[in-house]
Amino acid sequence: MSFMEGILKQNKPVWDKCIATTFVQEMKEGKLPIEDFKEYMVQDSIYLKNYARVYGKAIYHAETLREIQLYYSILSFVTDTESAIRLNYLRQFGMTDDDIEFIAPLPENQNYIDFLFETAKRGNGCEILMAVLPCMLSYSYIFRKLAEEPESLKSRYWDFISDYADDRYADSCKEWCDFADKKCGSLSEAEQKKLESIFERAGYLELDFWNMAYQRKKA
Numbered sequence: 001m002s003f004m005e006g007i008l009k010q011n012k013p014v015w016d017k018c019i020a021t022t023f024v025q026e027m028k029e030g031k032l033p034i035e036d037f038k039e040y041m042v043q044d045s046i047y048l049k050n051y052a053r054v055y056g057k058a059i060y061h062a063e064t065l066r067e068i069q070l071y072y073s074i075l076s077f078v079t080d081t082e083s084a085i086r087l088n089y090l091r092q093f094g095m096t097d098d099d100i101e102f103i104a105p106l107p108e109n110q111n112y113i114d115f116l117f118e119t120a121k122r123g124n125g126c127e128i129l130m131a132v133l134p135c136m137l138s139y140s141y142i143f144r145k146l147a148e149e150p151e152s153l154k155s156r157y158w159d160f161i162s163d164y165a166d167d168r169y170a171d172s173c174k175e176w177c178d179f180a181d182k183k184c185g186s187l188s189e190a191e192q193k194k195l196e197s198i199f200e201r202a203g204y205l206e207l208d209f210w211n212m213a214y215q216r217k218k219a
């Protein structure tokens with residue numbers, strides 16, 4: 001089993017917990033109140049802007065031109081492709097990316113951003129890669145599972161679900177895993193353990209993010 005295959009296997013339980021959150025289940029069923037989805041979209045816009053900043057440091061640590069090209073292809077996905085549906089929703093809410101600049105991140109979001117920045121500040125290239133990968137890989141895993149369920153097709157959020165469940169997106173995830181295997185797969189066991197713990201930590205922060213809107217409602 002390759003380094004990344006091992007990591008994916010280890011992290012499936014956390015990603016399944018993400019699927020089981022009230023937020024994700026209600027999104028699949030189409031029952032999620034639009035106000036909750038709005039809060040998620042606004043928070044996610046803040047998150048994505050900060051997520052993109054971490055790639056600056058990843059590129060700084062890059063060892064080859066190929067690596068730089070891979071990082072900026074991911075970055076353009078974050079700021080352009082991924083943005084299309086998000087911007088569409090923001091428009092429906094009467095907002096643009098400029099409005100996002102005035103909104104504060106909720107604590108769960110801030111925690112995740114702090115973790116990304118902390119890893120970017122102190123970590124090496126592999127460590128930074130482990131912090132940013134779960135975000136991409138967990139979404140493909142979660143949304144492909146959702147899209148398999150017929151209920152999702154009828155959900156008002158189907159455009160959002162199908163976007164991340166896309167086959168081309170899954171292919172990109174496979175490429176990013178192959179890259180991570182090449183970059184980090186031959187490190188010492190101690191170093192790989194450290195990378196695994198960073199990846200796992202990011203997975204739990206993803207789970208907190210999914211629980212965020214629901215937590216607020218309960219409070």
Ligand SMILES: Cc1ncc(C[n+]2csc(CCO)c2C)c(N)n1
Nearest residue numbers: 044047074077078082135136139209
């Ligand atoms: C909290 C949070 N976590 C993950 C994603 C998903 N995501 C962020 S960047 C990216 C693709 C990079 O090519 C993907 C799939 C999100 N939107 N918000």
